[in-house]
Amino acid sequence: MEQTVVRVICAIGQSGQLGHNGVLPWEGNPSPEYVADVARFFDITRGHVLLAGPKTIASVPKFAFADRTIEVLRSHMDPEQTLKHYAGRVVFIGGGPPVWDIYARYVSHWDVTRLPYDGPADRWFNPLWLTCGEHQQR
Numbered sequence: 397m398e399q400t401v402v403r404v405i406c407a408i409g410q411s412g413q414l415g416h417n418g419v420l421p422w423e424g425n426p427s428p429e430y431v432a433d434v435a436r437f438f439d440i441t442r443g444h445v446l447l448a449g450p451k452t453i454a455s456v457p458k459f460a461f462a463d464r465t466i467e468v469l470r471s472h473m474d475p476e477q478t479l480k481h482y483a484g485r486v487v488f489i490g491g492g493p494p495v496w497d498i499y500a501r502y503v504s505h506w507d508v509t510r511l512p513y514d515g516p517a518d519r520w521f522n523p524l525w526l527t528c529g530e531h532q533q534r
């Protein structure tokens with residue numbers, strides 16, 4: 397049976413900042429590295445599947461729904477059944493942190509960009525996500 401390839405692309409600040417007040421901590425920063433990072437996310441995920449929690453999906457711009465499959469993940473959904481549904485496809489797990497807590501064990505590739513931002517945040521990257529393969533106790 398075809399496998400689901402599970403990947404993550406995310407961006408963090410210098411100390412692991414992921415989110416602030418429901419958006420990216422550097423939201424609206426017009427500097428080229430921030431603009432390029434968002435553009436890269438949409439380039440790499442084009443044609444694939446993007447699954448994320450309700451707040452993260454709410455911030456996805458309308459244009460992105462046209463050329464990729466997007467589904468909101470809810471906490472009542474069974475991760476294995478959800479991923480099986482996309483057998484043969486590349487699935488990007490888009491966060492936020494409670495989603496990565498559960499789906500990290502299925503991820504074969506983490507693509508983490510470390511941006512120059514070093515301000516406040518209320519959502520943080522957890523380095524344990526990188527090491528919670530199925531053979532490792534958490």
Ligand SMILES: NC(=O)c1ccc[n+]([C@@H]2O[C@H](COP(=O)([O-])OP(=O)(O)OC[C@H]3O[C@@H](n4cnc5c(N)ncnc54)[C@H](OP(=O)(O)O)[C@@H]3O)[C@@H](O)[C@H]2O)c1
Pocket residue numbers: 405406407408413414415416417418419420421448449450451452453455469470471472473490491492493494495498519
């Ligand atoms: N820097 C980055 O790359 C990046 C990427 C993604 C998000 N973010 C930031 O993170 C923040 C949003 O993340 P968030 O965590 O606050 O909200 P979120 O995206 O809505 O994700 C969390 C929600 O996902 C749902 N969920 C789905 N499957 C789940 C599971 N198996 N276990 C637990 N919960 C599950 C839960 O909602 P229910 O219980 O209601 O179903 C949970 O409250 C924003 O600030 C956003 O900008 C940053």
